[in-house]
Structures are given as C-alpha cells and as structure tokens.
Amino acid sequence: MNARFAVAFPLVLGALNLPCFRAPDANLAADAIIEAGSKVAARAPECKKLASQQVAFEEEKALGSAVALNLAKAEGGLWVDVPAGITDVAAFNTQVNGATMGKVTFAATGRNQLNRYLNKLGKQLTQHSTRPDISWTFGVIDAPSENALSTPGGYIFVSRGLLKKLTSEAQLAGVLAHEIAHVTERHSLKAYSDAKANQCYIALGVSIGAGVAKDAVADQNSWVKVLDNAGALDLDAADVSGELIAKLVDDTVGRLLASGRAREDELAADQLAIELLVLGGFNPNEYVNLVKGLPEGAPIVSHHPKNQERVETMQKHLEQFAAMKPDSLPKGDVAALKAASTP
Amino acid sequence: MHRIGKGLLGAVCLVFLGGAAPSTLQLYIRNRETPLQKQPTLSSPVLTRIPAGATVTWLGAGTPKKDFDKVRFGTQEGFVPHASLSTRPPSAEVSKTDGKPITAQAFASSGAATRGLSEAGLKYDKTKNPHDPKLALSVISVEGIARQVREEKGGAK
Ligand SMILES: [Zn+2]
Numbered sequence: 001m002n003a004r005f006a007v008a009f010p011l012v013l014g015a016l017n018l019p020c021f022r023a024p025d026a027n028l029a030a031d032a033i034i035e036a037g038s039k040v041a042a043r044a045p046e047c048k049k050l051a052s053q054q055v056a057f058e059e060e061k062a063l064g065s066a067v068a069l070n071l072a073k074a075e076g077g078l079w080v081d082v083p084a085g086i087t088d089v090a091a092f093n094t095q096v097n098g099a100t101m102g103k104v105t106f107a108a109t110g111r112n113q114l115n116r117y118l119n120k121l122g123k124q125l126t127q128h129s130t131r132p133d134i135s136w137t138f139g140v141i142d143a144p145s146e147n148a149l150s151t152p153g154g155y156i157f158v159s160r161g162l163l164k165k166l167t168s169e170a171q172l173a174g175v176l177a178h179e180i181a182h183v184t185e186r187h188s189l190k191a192y193s194d195a196k197a198n199q200c201y202i203a204l205g206v207s208i209g210a211g212v213a214k215d216a217v218a219d220q221n222s223w224v225k226v227l228d229n230a231g232a233l234d235l236d237a238a239d240v241s242g243e244l245i246a247k248l249v250d251d252t253v254g255r256l257l258a259s260g261r262a263r264e265d266e267l268a269a270d271q272l273a274i275e276l277l278v279l280g281g282f283n284p285n286e287y288v289n290l291v292k293g294l295p296e297g298a299p300i301v302s303h304h305p306k307n308q309e310r311v312e313t314m315q316k317h318l319e320q321f322a323a324m325k326p327d328s329l330p331k332g333d334v335a336a337l338k339a340a341s342t343p
Numbered sequence: 344m345h346r347i348g349k350g351l352l353g354a355v356c357l358v359f360l361g362g363a364a365p366s367t368l369q370l371y372i373r374n375r376e377t378p379l380q381k382q383p384t385l386s387s388p389v390l391t392r393i394p395a396g397a398t399v400t401w402l403g404a405g406t407p408k409k410d411f412d413k414v415r416f417g418t419q420e421g422f423v424p425h426a427s428l429s430t431r432p433p434s435a436e437v438s439k440t441d442g443k444p445i446t447a448q449a450f451a452s453s454g455a456a457t458r459g460l461s462e463a464g465l466k467y468d469k470t471k472n473p474h475d476p477k478l479a480l481s482v483i484s485v486e487g488i489a490r491q492v493r494e495e496k497g498g499a500k
Contacts, residue, residue, distance in 0.1 A: 065464030097459030235463035
C-alpha cells in the first residue's frame with residue numbers, strides 16, 4: 001500500500017524515546033558486579049545468532065501486544081466500548097484472555113458491532129492462511145487518517161478514515177488480507193530479531209564498573225538466559241523488566257520506521273492477499289483497483305514498489321487462479337461495509 | 344512450480360503443475376484428518392481422511408454456495424469443506440522453550456489460539472502509560488470481541 005499502509009508503525013516515533021543508558025545506582029556492591037560482568041561480557045559475541053533464529057509465537061504475541069498498545073496510543077485510541085464498570089486491567093485481561101473466557105458481555109453498540117464485523121471478515125480470510133490457529137485480532141483505530149497496520153502476533157488495525165473511503169467489502173477484505181500476509185510471512189520479525197541481537201549485545205557488552213544500575217544487571221541475567229535457551233526469550237517472565245521490553249519494542253519499531261518494508265515483502269503481501277481473497281470468496285480485482293488509485297509512497301519508503309508494479313504483479317499472479325474464475329467473485333456485502341463505516 | 348518471491352519466501356510457494364487448465368490447480372489441506380466425502384454434504388460417506396499439509400487438485404466448486412469444493416486426492420475424487428483449503432502449506436511454529444519446530448497439534452494445544460495481551464504487554468503499558476489504563480482496557484475489549492468471533496462455530500459469515 002502507500003507509505004501509510006506500507007510501514008506497520010508509521011506514527012509512533014514521538015512516543016518511543018527511551019534513553020538507552022540509565023543513570024548509575026551507587027548502592028550496589030561494585031566488586032561483585034565487576035566479577036559477574038566480566039563473565040557475561042565474554043558472551044556478548046553469541047548475541048549475533050539471535051538475529052537468525054525463528055521466534056516462538058508466545059514471544060511474538062508478547063512483542064505484538066506491546067506494539068499494539070503503542071500503536072493504539074499513537075493513533076488516537078481504539079474505536080470500541082469497554083464494558084461498563086471495568087477498571088482493573090489485570091482482572092479484565094484474565095477474564096478475557098484466560099484459558100477459558102470468563103463471562104464477558106460486550107454491549108451491541110455501534111462500535112462493538114463494527115469490531116465484530118471486522119473480525120468476522122478477518123476470520124473469513126485467516127481460515128485460509130498459513131497460520132489459521134493464532135489469535136487474530138482485528139480492530140479499528142479512531143482516526144480520520146487512511147491507515148491499515150499490522151503487528152507481529154496477529155493484531156490488525158484499520159482506521160475509521162480508511163473504512164469511510166472504501167467502496168466495497170472486497171476492498172476492505174483486500175486491505176486486511178495484505179496485512180494478514182505481513183503477519184503470516186513474519187515480515188516484521190526480522191526487525192525484532194535484529195533488535196534482540198542488538199539489545200543483547202549492548203546489555204552484555206556494556207562495561208561493568210562500580211555503580212552500575214541494578215536494572216542493568218537484571219537485564220544482563222535475562223540475556224544470558226536467552227543465550228542459554230537457544231535464543232528463546234520469555235518476555236512474559238516475572239524477571240524480565242518493563243525497561244528491557246520497552247528497549248526491545250522501541251528498537252524494533254525504530255528499525256521498521258527507518259527502512260520501511262522491503263519491496264519484496266510488499267509485493268509478496270499483495271500476492272498472498274490475492275490468494276486469500278480468491279479462497280475467501282472476494283473479487284480480487286476490487287483490491288487491485290484500490291491499489292491502482294493509491295497515492296504513490298512517500299520518500300521514507302524509497303524502495304517501496306510503485307503502484308504500477310504492484311498492480312502488474314497482482315494481475316500476473318491472478319492468472320494462476322483462472323480456473324476459479326476470480327472475475328466472477330462478488331464484491332462482498334457493500335451495505336454491511338457502509339453500515340459498519342458510519343457508526 | 345511457480346515461485347512467488349525470493350529470500351523470505353523461499354519456503355512458501357504455490358504449486359502449479361501446468362498452464363491454466365482447471366485440473367492443475369493444487370491446493371493444501373489445512374485441517375487434520377479432513378474427510379474426503381462422496382457428496383458435498385457433511386452427512387455424506389467419507390471416502391478417506393486427508394492429513395494436514397497434503398495437496399489436492401482443485402476440480403471445481405462443489406455447490407452453488409461454494410461451501411464445498413470438488414478435489415482429487417491421490418486417485419480418489421470427492422468433496423472437502425471449502426474452509427479446509429489453503430493456497431500454501433501450513434507455517435511451522437517453534438517451541439518457546441528450545442526454539443525447535445513443533446507440530447500443528449502441539450501448537451494448537453499450546454493455547455496459542457487464545458493468547459492475548461500478555462504480561463509483557465501490560466508491563467510495557469505500565470512503563471509508557473503509568474496512569475492511564477484506558478488504552479489497555481480498549482485493546483483487551485477488542486481482543487474479547489475477536490475471541491468471541493473466533494470461537495463461534497460454523498462459517499466465517
Ligand atoms: Zn504492506
């Protein structure tokens with residue numbers, strides 16, 4: 001899509017400035033730290049391997065939930081009605097995301113119905129994807145801009161402005177399918193793995209001396225554990241600090257913002273979107289035409305493919321589904337889209 | 344064999360055995376033990392069960408509603424639910440403890456399908472928004488609605 005579609009995290013820059021190094025905490029026993037520090041520093045070169053290891057879904061979802069919160073904040077919040085009287089985040093999270101969902105009723109308000117609609121549409125596509133069993137979550141950003149975003153772990157957000165602009169359900173399905181493809185192909189996880197290697201290297205390689213922060217030692221221990229566990233990082237573990245999570249998330253987002261998505265990733269997401277549309281029962285030409293009419297990408301994504309290249313790639317890809325007669329597939333329920341986009 | 348991309352996409356490709364003739368379109372079965380049925384109805388006799396990840400040749404829509412497809416699996420022809428078809432093989436997930444590949448079955452029983460906003464997400468939110476739970480509550484609400492839809496039985500529409 002254009003620059004706004006292409007980069008998963010386009011508007012989060014301002015929210016992501018955390019210092020890389022912390023002020024020293026003078027209360028620690030310097031000698032013990034120096035000795036421990038020299039041992040862990042020797043392992044810093046091992047961090048490099050983290051850049052090429054596949055990330056487990058649990059880790060991906062933990063990263064994704066942090067990024068989703070970050071995005072939702074930067075974009076002006078989510079368009080949904082929280083059940084009345086709910087104020088305790090941890091208790092509500094257990095109720096909703098526990099092994100068995102507790103008794104939660106979401107009132108049939110316009111906002112909540114819109115979320116239901118979007119998730120039903122999403123399900124129609126993800127059931128044909130290569131990762132049908134992950135916890136896909138489709139939501140609406142309360143913003144007039146025309147954005148579609150995805151995070152690792154299966155969070156996909158579209159803005160209200162985009163919903164208003166679309167003229168067919170198949171177009172919306174195409175936008176969702178493109179974002180689904182970024183998730184199933186793990187396009188953002190390369191940036192995360194690079195960030196992981198980088199943060200590991202910084203944490204272990206930092207010179208340990210008198211007065212080093214207690215948190216820095218805790219983070220070093222976390223990274224040593226990661227190296228000992230073949231790269232697996234349990235971000236949800238009690239001993240992983242909020243600061244370590246924030247550094248990793250911010251490093252990841254920074255990388256994605258700096259380079260945008262790779263040209264081949266964008267073309268691949270379009271091709272996969274075509275496949276999901278055809279199997280999902282939507283006319284893929286609606287999506288092709290939508291891309292045709294997009295404004296060209298901004299300079300931040302200089303290697304982003306031009307719309308014409310995207311369109312031609314999709315049209316060529318579509319030929320392979322000729323037997324399924326994609327031209328005759330429906331545009332979807334336009335009335336449902338219109339009702340949904342004007343809550 | 345038609346390759347869709349390079350690099351990252353090396354492992355995933357659509358298999359096409361020839362030109363555009365209908366009988367050459369290969370699709371993947373995504374569900375375990377998907378029944379190949381004699382007729383396009385759930386009550387029809389089961390000819391065989393197809394393992395997840397196996398390929399079938401697409402022969403046409405099975406019903407006007409397109410909720411079943413006619414396919415060839417090996418030498419047998421029959422019908423499978425449309426929802427069980429994918430254009431690519433299932434993506435392998437890895438274990439959270441040792442990074443090794445795990446089976447689809449192990450992944451499905453790992454609770455992945457219900458995993459939502461995690462401890463890490465909550466910690467991150469506390470670091471960034473120490474005094475405002477509204478955002479986390481709204482993300483969890485969307486997750487709740489999404490989960491209810493995911494867990495609804497039947498087709499997506
Ligand atoms: Zn994209």
